[in-house]
Amino acid sequence: MKAVVIHPPHELRVEDTALGECGPGQAAVPIRAGGICGSDLHYYRHGGFGAVRVKEPMVLGHEVAGEVLAVAPDVGRVKVGDRVAVNPSRPCGRCRYCAERLFNHCENMRFYGSAMPFPHIQGAFRETLVCDASQCEIGPPGISFELLALCEPLSVVLHGIGRAAPLAGKRVLVTGSGPIGGLAAPPLRHGGAAGAVPTDVPGEPPSVATRLGADRTIDVAAEPEALAAYAAGKGTFDLLVECSGNGEAIRGAIPTLRPRGAIVQLGIAGGDVALPLNTIVSKELALLGSFRFHEEFATAAKLIGSGALDLSPLLTGTYPVDQAIAAFELAGDRRRAMKVHLAF
Secondary structure (H helix, E strand, C coil): CEEEEEECCCEEEEEECCCCCCCCCEEEEEEEEEECCHHHHHHHHHCEECCEECCCCEECCCEEEEECCEECCCCCCCCCCCEEEECCCCCCCCCHHHHCCCHHHCCCCCCCCECCCCCCECCCCECEEEEEHHHEEECCCCCCHHHHCCHHHHHHHHHHHHCCCCCCCCEEEEECCCHHHHHHHHHHHHCCCCEEEEEECCCCHHHHHHHCCCCCCEECCCCCCCCHHHHHHHCCEEEEEECCCCHHHHHHHHHHEEEEEEEEECCCCCCCCCCCHHHHHHCCCEEEECCCCCCHHHHHHHHHHHCCCCCHHHEEEEEEHHHHHHHHHHHCCCCCCCEEEEEC
16 A cells, blocks of 8 residues: 655655554554644654654654544444544553553653654554554544544644633733644634634735634734734733744743743744743743643544534645645645645
8 A cells, every 4th residue: 555655864755565454453444634744844854853853764644534444343432434533642551651641741652653763653644544443533424534634733732722721711822823823723712712813924824823713813024013012011911822833933922921821832943942031930921831632632523523613724735645745845835835635
């Protein structure tokens, strides 16, 4: 079967790979939509991110959905024909963090398409994925596979904003309105936040954020002083959801936070970022990291499947797997794309 494989240093190929057998507790899921994530783009463009580097050929992809083709005899969770989102997060269940139910910090995590460990964890951009049935979350009949594949990035956002709960009545600033930042507004609204204002550089994403439910967007390149008004009186926002990983964006946003506000850091920088610690201390701000997700994946599937969140404005387009390089090039163009999918 075909799979999308990154070779070091960063050469992308569509090549044949073996189809695994469906063992006890497993399901075979032909992948109908695979979303290209920022980490996939880092592997494609740079061969990795931070200290993480691709050292051997690795199948990419972790934002996937498909239709169940076969299940093992002992599986009752899903059945043939179900449309499912596949959770790429596979904690071991045995380490000390799994015992504490901090599954996203599992010491032996097997997360699809990750070069963090070596040998690398192979990804899900393949024609048919054999996975544990427990990883599958069922969507309603006829739901778009592209929408179901958004369960993974939505889970990232749900975990992040959950770190700052409760959200009711909070005014929120979102820095970076790419796919993750764009996904922030719908669950913030759903959680009772009073409003969300994304900031970003010029391009299409801010307008998409508005269609997803943001109050307004700020083009910080065209309006460099636009945030200044929000900094008056020791600040306006209760929460900063930082999705850019850009040090300048973070430092520019902190003055807009009210005393005892919170920062949820979702964006990952290429290296260390300098922060204004004196301001964080004097305003008594809470700085909250956020890493992956676990139980939020099932919640994301319910929110998308029920239609409680309309994420369709995020969808840019879908490319056949044979055009994977064109799809990756489009996905990396922030002026033209938010979320690009591959179809197998």
